Amino acid sequence: MTDQTDQADQTEPIGPADASIAPRYAGIATFARLPRIEDVPRADIAVVGVPFDSGVSYRPGARFGPAHVREASRLLRPYNPAQDVTPFSTQQVVDAGDISANPFDLSEAVAQIQQAATELSADGKRLVTIGGDHTIALPLLRVVAEKHGPIAVLHFDAHLDTWDTYFGAPITHGTPFRRASEEGLIDMHASMHVGIRGPLYSRDDLRDDERLGFAIISSVEIETEGLQSAIERMLARLGDRPVYVSVDIDVLDPAHAPGTGTPEAGGMTSRELLAMLRALRNVNIVGADVVEVAPAYDHAQITAVAASHVAYEIISAMTPSTTL
């Protein structure tokens, strides 16, 4: 493996280990084989894991998501032709390791995530967080809203995640966006869900969701109105505001992402999701998460490969264009 620390005093961004020199399956996995945060003087974007799944309502296991996505991300390459960017050489991207979150005390875990994300982003660094279950979006939104004010949330998911409580508990993976809306963290005129489908508890879920500030592009609408029209509707809703992107991997059909805790039939293809993310190229993305990857239900890294490409497209969309 090339010694990344030797280059730490250079001003050029330090990219991934070169797969034509050091085999990409060798060495300890960081996201995309990028340098660790402690190996570079400064960073523009940090990929950070949150191995936490104490907020789930069905299958557990997303606590192993960060390690699984890092493993699958070994195959990513430095040039992204779909967006015509080299995301790791135009800006310094690093792997910031994992945030420790108490698995036995959900409130403490949420406070720990908020604190760690605040410290990590204090110098203006943008965070791309790998979950973990969807509970983690709440503390992460608190951190971006603290900096930017109420934020446009672009939420890809099979589920609304604006439900009220489970077993009386207000903070779970099915409730982060309701709490965020109640706390005034989201821009009520620019937030939206994409990919919604499947059975709900009641018709009122949709009425509540709208009142909480979300518009919806459903999974069925992506098929009936077509991808381009869905993209136009998404961009029109976001306008020119700063945007936080939250991707629950269960937005993909279980055929494209079996390794997740609450799968729903009839979802997006990975090709559709990647196309929607590439359309964010001129959007000001201030932070993002990719959550709900549960490796125990994954096969052949299908879900983790999809999640690593989702993170790669988001980081690419956060990359300034260069004139070569």
Ligand SMILES: N=C(N)NCCCC(=O)O
């Ligand atoms: N955020 C995810 N993945 N799922 C929420 C499902 C909540 C429920 O069990 O109704």
Ligand SMILES: [Zn+2]
């Ligand atoms: Zn979901």
Ligand SMILES: [Zn+2]
């Ligand atoms: Zn979710």
